[in-house]
Amino acid sequence: MDNLGETIRKLRNQKKLPLRTVAAYLDIDQAILSKIERGQRNASREQVVKLAEYFKIKESDLLVSWLSDKLVYEVADEDVALKALQVAEEKVKYNKTKKK
Amino acid sequence: MDNLGETIRKLRNQKKLPLRTVAAYLDIDQAILSKIERGQRNASREQVVKLAEYFKIKESDLLVSWLSDKLVYEVADEDVALKALQVAEEKVKYNKTKKK
DNA sequence: ATATTTTTGACAAAATTATTCAAAATATTT
DNA sequence: AAATATTTTGAATAATTTTGTCAAAAATAT
Numbered sequence: 001m002d003n004l005g006e007t008i009r010k011l012r013n014q015k016k017l018p019l020r021t022v023a024a025y026l027d028i029d030q031a032i033l034s035k036i037e038r039g040q041r042n043a044s045r046e047q048v049v050k051l052a053e054y055f056k057i058k059e060s061d062l063l064v065s066w067l068s069d070k071l072v073y074e075v076a077d078e079d080v081a082l083k084a085l086q087v088a089e090e091k092v093k094y095n096k097t098k099k100k
Numbered sequence: 101m102d103n104l105g106e107t108i109r110k111l112r113n114q115k116k117l118p119l120r121t122v123a124a125y126l127d128i129d130q131a132i133l134s135k136i137e138r139g140q141r142n143a144s145r146e147q148v149v150k151l152a153e154y155f156k157i158k159e160s161d162l163l164v165s166w167l168s169d170k171l172v173y174e175v176a177d178e179d180v181a182l183k184a185l186q187v188a189e190e191k192v193k194y195n196k197t198k199k200k
Numbered sequence: 201a202t203a204t205t206t207t208t209g210a211c212a213a214a215a216t217t218a219t220t221c222a223a224a225a226t227a228t229t230t
Numbered sequence: 231a232a233a234t235a236t237t238t239t240g241a242a243t244a245a246t247t248t249t250g251t252c253a254a255a256a257a258t259a260t
Contacts, residue, residue, distance in 0.1 A: 018236060046115045060180050067184035071171055072191045080160050081192050084167035089185045
């Protein structure tokens, strides 16, 4: 249930690494990583992939955290948030069946 | 299961209205409405509200179409699309319980 | 064939989002 | 507690994305 930011902050703290180090690996300013960890900025897909590699965790797990965070952000404040998510699920399932 | 574009195009055709007329009501260029109907452009929230009013259909229904379209677009091409939608649902539900 | 409607795409304007940087704040070490 | 290291903040700028306009081309209807 964790979001991306909390997840990678925990991992980074477990290894006692400063923002600087991880940020360097991602080739971004440490200020940005700080913001990503605290949910003030969105990570890019490539950054998520690199983070999974860096911390040696399953890429798809981190992508799910990241994507679901974005979805939650997108429906925030809407009364129909849940309904929209459910309908979106149906649409995705439907598209799968008819996609080559 | 219809998306927003298909829905409003059907409604417009039923009433035999040209793009021009509906676009004027929304105060946008007809080219934009054409693109919205064919899913090439995203409608704004306000436009969706106006469209519901114009065609006298339930606003929340149209908002669900619109929002779910955006969600589907956001997860498109991701292997973890379904999983992310499900996790997002959980997160929304969870947030609901602890929100004032 | 003419008139009407719709689609297309190039362009510009506006709005949103991302980045950089340095200073301020916080935490850690000595 | 001073010194050092780390993290956060926010303002300025840059880059990207979104939005709208327009006119011509394509499609459809009369």
